[in-house]
Amino acid sequence: MSGNSHELDRYVALCTPEGRLNPEAKGWSRRPLHRCNLRGPWGRRKRWDYWGVTWEGGVLSLTYADFDYLGMASALLLDLETGRELEKVVPVPLALGFSQPDTVGGADIVFERLGLRLEFREESRGTRLVTKFQSHGRLVEADVLVARPPGHETLNVVVPWSERLFQFTSKQNTLPATGIVRVDGVEQVIGPEKQAFGCLDFGRGVWPTHTVWNWASASGGVDGKVVGLQFGGKWTDGTGATENGICIDGRLHKIGEDVRFDYDRRDFRRPWRILTETSDRVRLDFHPAHEKRTKVPLVVAGADLHLCFGRFSGEVKGDGGERVIVDGLFGWAEEMRARW
Helix, strand or coil: CECCCCECCCCEECECCCCCECHHHCCEECCCCEECCCCCCCCCEEEEEEEEEEECCEEEEEEEEECCCEEEEEEEEEECCCCEEEEEEEEEECCCCCCCCCCCCCCCEEEEECCEEEEEEECCCEEEEEEEEEECCEEEEEEEEEECCCCCCCEEEEEECCCCCEEEEEEEEEEEEEEEEEECCEEEEECHHHCCEEEEEEEEEECCCEEEEEEEEEEEEECCEEEEEEEEECCCCCCCCCCEEEEECCEEEEECECEEEECCCCCCCCCEEEEECCCCCEEEEEEEEEEEEEEEECCCCEEEEEEEEEEEEEEEECCCCCEEEEEEEEEEEEEEEEEC
16 A cells, blocks of 8 residues: 655644544654644553664664553663673553653653663753663663754654554664763774664554554665665554655655565564565565564563564665665564554
8 A cells, every 4th residue: 555644844733632633643754743742541552762773783772661551661782793682671560750752852761760770861962872781790881872963854654543543653763873882891882983873763652452563774874875774564554654764865765655574473583575565666685683582471461572683685766766775784673563
C-alpha cells in the first residue's frame, strides 16, 4: 500500500480535548511539529525516548519508557569485536516518578534508581547522553553529546490505526556523536573519525493490545556523503502512513510506500532482505553480526524482541531517482512482538 499522508508545516496538537486523534495531526513533517497531549485510556498509552549511538566497534543504547502500568529504564553497551553485552535494566511498577515531555527535546530526562543513572540533557548544540551502571562486575560510564546540525531534517509521522488508537513517532538519524565511554576506567573516545552517530526514536501514542513491528536504521559515510536509513514495517500496514525515508547530507527523502522485511524467524542471524513494495527505491541486504534477544514475560502482557546489529548493502534512491550504493553501512534491524 502506498502512503498518501500529507506534509505538515505548522505546529499541531496530537489529541483532541477528548483524547482522540486530532484530524489535523495526520501527516508527516521534516522537523518535529506535534505536541503529544495524550489523553487515552490508562494502560494503552505508551511513551518512550530511545537513543542508539553507533560507532566502529560499539553500540550504546539508552531507553526511558512509560507504559502506564510499567516504567522501564535501561542501558546497554555492546562491544562488537567480542560480542560482550553490558546491560542494566530497571523496571518500575506503575511508572511511578516517570516524567517525559510532550515534545521532542522539550525537557531534560533524569533517572537514577537501583544502580542505574540515565540522563538526556538538552543543550544548545544537541542532547547530552549520560549513563552509569554496573553489569557483570564491570563499571560502565558514558558521556556523549549527540549534535543537531542546523537545518538537519528528520522523519516525523503520525500512524493512525483509528481515532482512538494512534502513534506519533520521530525518527532522527545521522546525528554526529562525540564523547567518552569507559569500562572499569578504561576510556574509549568516539567521534566523527570513528563514524559515530546518534539515532533518536521518540514515541508517544495510544496503542492496540497486540503489536508486531520491524524497524531498521543505519547511519554512516557513503562516497563522501552522510547517509541514514530509516525503515519500518508491519505496524503501519493499512494506515496510509509509513515511517520510511533516507537522509542524505541532512535532507530527508521521504518514501511513501510500504517496505517489506524478509527474514528467517527460525534464525534471525541469517541475511535479511529489505525492499520497497512497488518500486526499486529500496533494495537492501542486511547481514547480522550480533543478535540480542529480550523476552519480557508479564502477568497479562509481554514482549519478544530480536534486535540484530550488522551491515547493510545494496541500493537506495532519493527523491529525484539518484542512486546511492550502500556497502557495509552499520546499523540494526529488529522484530518486536508485544502483547501490552
